[in-house]
Amino acid sequence: MKRRNFLTTSAGVAAGATVLSSPVGAAVSAQRKKRLALVGTGIRGTGFWGKRVVENYSDIVEFVGLCDINPGRLQFALDYMNVDCPVFTDFEKMMNETKPEMVIVTTVDATHHKFIIKAMEMGADVLTEKPMTTDEDKSQAILDAEKRTGQKCTVGFNYRYGTLFTAIKEQLAKKPVGEITSVDFHWYLNTYHGASYFRRWHGERDKGGTLLVHKATHHFDLLNWFIDSDPVEVTAYGDLEHYGINNKFRGVNCRNCAYTDKCDYYWDITKDQHSMNLYVKNEKYDGYIRDNCLWREDIDIFDKMSAQIKYANNVVVNYSLTTYSPYEGWRIAFNGRDGRIESWEDIPWRQQEKINQAELHAAEMNQNAPGEVRYDEIFKMHNFDRDFEMIKVEAARGGHGGGDSRLQDKIFRDPDMADPYKHSAGTRDGAMSCLIGVAARKSINEKRPVKIEELTSIKPHPTRGA
Structure with a gap:
């Protein structure tokens, strides 16, 4: 098998720069x-x-x-x-x-x-x-x-605007491997980032709807956007097997715990001055504890989740979310009638580098640093061609793959900018991504497939434009 490497400056990167640019004229600053x-x-x-x-x-x-x-x-x-x-x-x-x-x-x-x-x-x-x-x-x-x-x-779906996700969308629009028939999408939260959800209010389903809604809505929105169709049915499995009651000891919170020397998840909030100022100093007003115990019995969401989603255009998706992985990243594969497209991010053996997981997530969420320039990859191969293409997409660490700035530019700087790939998301998009998570949650609870049409007045269509 021969490997062809080439640098794309006209695909996702150019699309991100052209489609989502936001020139500022003198007239803009003069407006109220x-x-x-x-x-x-x-x-x-x-x-x-x-x-x-x-x-x-x-x-x-x-x-x-x-x-x-x-x-x-x-x-x-x-x-x-x-x-x-x-x-x-x-x-x-x-x-x-x-x-x-x-x-x-x-x-x-x-x-x-x-x-x-x-x-x-x-x-x-x-x-x-x-x-x-x-x-x-x-x-x-x-x-x-x-x-x-x-x-x-x-x-505010900022992932859509990321450089790599935009490049994937552009590749799919060209239909290089024919009609897409199925998708595999797996997201891995590491023991630093994943655990943080269970410390916060997100660990209680009456507040966050479980991570199938709070976190996975990002992923389901990307799937809807990539596949360009509406989901029609969801079958899911999930359980709480790691956090919550699944431990022999538990404390009041990390600051007031007798087990800090034996808990691998111990987090010293006193070393995070921003969290101290924002949360700890203001606990007295509403009782919200930011460094809650990961083992508290109030946690009632899933920490392992998988779902099979059928779309109106007959695409089938296999999805999973892991909340205690040793590394943070994701991988996606689109199976077409004529071949396969794959992409991934932050898979350690792909990058051949050691990753400090806490620093990785901090860099991802940093809105100020421009970030280190690096390359992401999109793999493309046809069924009967032993050769393949590895498309390299220039990307920047920080701000969700460059998506944060583009999202806010579109909202505040230039709402009428050209948007041929339909990055902007309205209430129907918000509902459809949320409803996949709701259907998955219902499927787990009721042990049955759940149709999206059961949930709201929205009628799923084979193409999102409809």
Whole structure:
């Protein structure tokens, strides 16, 4: 078998630069600034949708109000984001007094729908963090409210905008291996990143809907976008076998634990000054503990998950999510009638380097550092050709593969920029990705296949454009 290596500067990279560019003209800075309000001042709200927006888009947007149930975090948000605006613990009061044009929702997942719907009813567009919501009834309520009010709700799916994912989408659009018939998609969370979900409120399903909704909504959205079709049926399996009750000892939290010397997952939050300032100093207001014990009995989500998803165009997907892998990464393969396309990221033996997993995740989430330039790969091979192509895509570490900047440029800098690959995600996209997770959760609970059409009024179509 011969191997051909070539560097692509005209595929995913060029597409990312051309399709998602955001030139700024003199007229833009002269416009009146768009009025933003933020509800939910946790780490995602104050960082990605707060400080980062202030630093990069203050010439065209301004925060006119911040809202949270925790007054301590509100004060932290003002200082950290470097804004001077009113703060509120009452959402409707903020809406009435500040009259925002757009509300950014970054609260606990299970409460997204309340603020999305109320904001639209009070005349504002909405930008919500993923997942859009956590169950089928809330999804339907959001869809109905958007139709009823005429306002727009955007879902912040930044993975779509990543350089490698854009390059994969471009390759699929060319149909180099014929019609896609099945997909294998596996995501690995390491023992640093994966464990963090079980320390936080995400470990309780009434708040995050399980990781099949909170985390996997990213992955299901990518699948819907790549396959360009709607899911119709989901069969899933899952269990809690590692975290939660599955340990012989447990403490109050990591700061107050007698077993730190024997717990491989011990995390010293006192060495993380940002978390200390944002969370620990403000525990007294709402009781939220950021360094909760991974073995606490309140954890009731799955820590191993797999799902088989059938699409309206007859594509079948095999998906899995691992929450305690020794490394962090993912791999995907598209099986076509005429061949196969594969890609991966951060698989250690592929990169032939030792990876410090804590530093890897910190670098991935870093919104400020430009990141080290490196190359990702897309493998392409035809069924009866012993030769294959290894497409190298230039990428940058940091900010979800470069997707964060492109997503925010599209939302704030140039909403009307060309978007031939349909990176932008609305409520239907948010619902469909969420509903795969909801169907998977229901399938596990009820031990049966679940049809997407059971859940909301959305009728799945063979092509998303329909």
